[in-house]
Amino acid sequence: MVTIDALRQMGADVDDGLARCMNMESFYLDLVNMALKDPGFEKLSDAVKAGDNKAAFEAAHGLKGIVANLSITPLSNEISEMTELLRKDQEADYQGYVDRILDMRNKLSAL
Amino acid sequence: MTAHTRGVFRPSAEVRRILIIEDEPINQMILARYLEGNYSVLLASTGGEAMEIIHKEQDTISLILLDLNLPDIHGLDILSRLNADPRYARLPVIVVTADIKAEVDCLTQGAIDFIPKPYPPREIVLARILRIIELSEDRDVLRWTERDQLTGLYNKDFFYHHAVMLDDHHKTLLTDAIVLDINHFHTINDRFGRAYGDKVLQRIAEKALDLVSVSGGIVCRSEADTFYMYCPHQQDYGDILEKMSVDMDDEDEGAGSENRIRLRMGVYSSVDKSLDIERRFDRAKRAADTVKDSITQAIGIYDDAMYEREILADRLIEDFPAALREKQFQVYFQPKFNITADKPALCSAEALARWNHPGMGMVSPAVFIPLFEKNGMIQALDYYIWTESARQVRNWKDTLGVSLPVSVNVSRIDFLDPALVGKLKGIVEEYGLDYKDLILEITESAYIEEAGQIIETIEQLSALGFCIEMDDFGTGYSSLNTLASLPIDVLKLDMELIRSAFLDPKAKRLLEAIIKLAESIEIPCIAEGVETAGQTADLKEMGCDIIQGYYFSRPLPAADFMQFVREEEKQEV
Structure with missing residues (x-):
């Protein structure tokens, strides 16, 4: 189960995220756990594997809003960068982004 | 009345309803928490679901928070659907988006404001929502006060206001002030009932709107059975009268077939724009009065003779106090x-x-x-x-x-x-x-x-x-x-x-x-x-x-x- 400390350690702006949840820790952590299980991660990974940038953009855009609202900053930064590249349909190492994103998500989920 | 009831029985004290259209449950939950205690919340995860709720609950929704990326219908499509439908056009929509570039499109489609993602602090979101709701409610009140409720036409005050605005933008355009009265409207009400009379007024209002949609201009219901029209100068007033006349048929309860509603019309043609707008319509009204009870004539035109009489009347009224003082009156x-x-x-x-x-x-x-x-x-x-x-x-x-x-x-x-x-x-x-x-x-x-x-x-x-x-x-x-x-x-x-x-x-x-x-x-x-x-x-x-x-x-x-x-x-x- 992810904790406030673990989130702080990985660089999340916990205070900012908590503020959005009226400083209710349990509500915040529930939402973080929900976010980590969001099917958008798998959709993003599948779309990148399939080379479907449009589907990848939609998945990334959805995830971006969620993790940004929870202020899981490192995850949010990676997803934001990826979303903007996908929006412009630019050539990029999208698989590298997916790997880093899933790695962070998995580490937090493993707690 | 107790202090308690006095405090509660006000529109602003009612719990207003906000529809959140957002497919991501986490974002939904955060927004719902933001609103908790201040508003009652309706949730929709798809565009289809949202349109269904809007259709059912339109009268009780105070505001819509709209995410753009929805699984079925794009948020911009929802905006344009709402904007195009007069039933929903009054609903204020705040777009919630992380995409700053979408703002222009959203505004064009009728969005009233934005809330970015990640969400600003709760207080800011609530303040913004409250401001938009109040503005929109004021706009609604204004809409009700500017319209005649029976016909949906402008009321006289707003009509005058809009007429003056039209003049400001079309200073050199020749314009006519036209007054239309229903002949013996009270007898229509007496014979067929008020509901029938109301239907007559609504029909005439529809005809008037059709007319100005082609000719340009604006129209209002001035009082009971009198309509005012302010439009670009026309050549054929008989044609206008014909188009405005209503045939009530068998479908209209109460009246027999071939019940033609007859109108009389007063025209002040190519108005003098230096006159007050009220005065211009006074002239048209007086022209209409000249054909009141006439069997052969239905259109009265304000002409030079009427103008001369008016000028004379003005002068006599103006000169009266001095005439009394100076003993100009002789017995x-x-x-x-x-x-x-x-x-x-x-x-x-x-x-x-x-x-x-x-x-x-x-x-x-x-x-x-x-x-x-x-x-x-x-x-x-x-x-x-x-x-x-x-x-x-x-x-x-x-x-x-x-x-x-x-x-x-x-x-x-x-x-x-x-x-x-x-x-x-x-x-x-x-x-x-x-x-x-x-x-x-x-x-x-x-x-x-x-x-x-x-x-x-x-x-x-x-x-x-x-x-x-x-x-x-x-x-x-x-x-x-x-x-x-x-x-x-x-x-x-x-x-x-x-x-x-x-x-x-x-x-x-x-x-x-x-x-x-x-x-x-x-x-x-x-x-x-x-x-x-x-x-x-x-x-x-x-x-x-x-x-x-x-x-x-x-x-x-x-x-x-x-x-x-x-x-x-x-x-x-």
Whole structure:
């Protein structure tokens, strides 16, 4: 189960995220756990594997809003960068982004 | 009412409903928490679901928070659907997005504000939502107050406001002010019921909107059954009237088939934009009034003659105070002769107002009396005439040793003055006259309109000793049976009644019957407008007691009248 400390350690702006949840820790952590299980991660990974940038953009855009609202900053930064590249349909190492994103998500989920 | 209920029973204290359209549950939950305690929340995860909720709950939703990336319908599509449907167009939408670049598109499609992702602190979001809801509610109130609820057309105030705005943007465009009235609308309501009457008004409103959608311009329902239209100058007003006329058919409950609603129309064409907008429509209204009750004509056009009359009326009203002050009004006296004896005898006179205008010469009382009766100025003029007349009666007594009563007009408007009895009494006392020296002429129609108050006042005047003369008898209702019960000393027959009696035998018999009837209840009759010896003889034969008219003398200025009295006195001797 992810904790406030673990989130702080990985660089999340916990205070900012908590503020959005009226400083209710349990509500915040529930939402973080929900976010980590969001099917958008798998959709993003599948779309990148399939080379479907449009589907990848939609998945990334959805995830971006969620993790940004929870202020899981490192995850949010990676997803934001990826979303903007996908929006412009630019050539990029999208698989590298997916790997880093899933790695962070998995580490937090493993707690 | 207790403080508690007073606090609750206000729209702002109701829990407003906000629809969150957001497919991500986490974002939904955060927003829902933000709103908790302040608003009631409806949730939709897809565009389809959202449209369903909006359709069902449109009247109770205060605001929509809209995410753009939805699984089925894009947020921009939802915005344009809402914007295009008049049922939903009032709903304020705040777009919640991380995509700043979408802002222009959203605003174009009708979004009213944005909330970024990640969400700003709760207080900021709540403040922004509250501001938008209040603005939107104000806009709704405004919409209701600017519209006539029955027809959805503008009300008159907003119509005028918009007309002025149109002028600002189209300064050189020739424009027409058009007034449309339904002929005998009250009878439509009476015959077929109010609901039917309302339907008629709604149909006409629809036609008017169709018309201005083609011709340009705006339209409003001014009052009950009157519509105003302000549009670019038109060539064919008959065509407009035709397009506006409504045929109510069998489907319309209450009325039979082929029930055509007839309108009359007043046009002030190519308006003078330097005039107040109200004045422009006054002109169109007056033009419409010229065809009221006309069978052959349905369109009245404001023209030069109407303009001239209006200018004249304005000038006379403007000049009236100075005219009174400077004694431009002159009192003329027309003698009345008692013809009951062998030789006619001067018995009294009628005071008549003449206006010797410094710029216009003698102005006919037919022009200024109706005008002053309409705006109430007649009260001041009447008071002036009464005083001048009393002064003359006093003068004749002192100079000639003659007591000759003078009849003065008391307008219907004078009876609205609670001090009327006191004023007349004051004049009599000031000049040391008897009440019998002033005869009060009260027009027949005054007895009918607002009869209660007027009759009470007349009774007071009669009790004081004033002689009461019912003027213009035969023009109005001529209710003979009321004569006996009203405080009337003399009946003055209308000039037209006398004139027609000498042209038409039937009218003559009618006149004879009226004189006989008055005689039977011991009320003497005066005939005015008598011009010949033959007429005088005939009237005498019919039993008429007193004659006034050119046969004896035209109305004379005070000095000439005095001379006239002198000569009459000499002849007597």
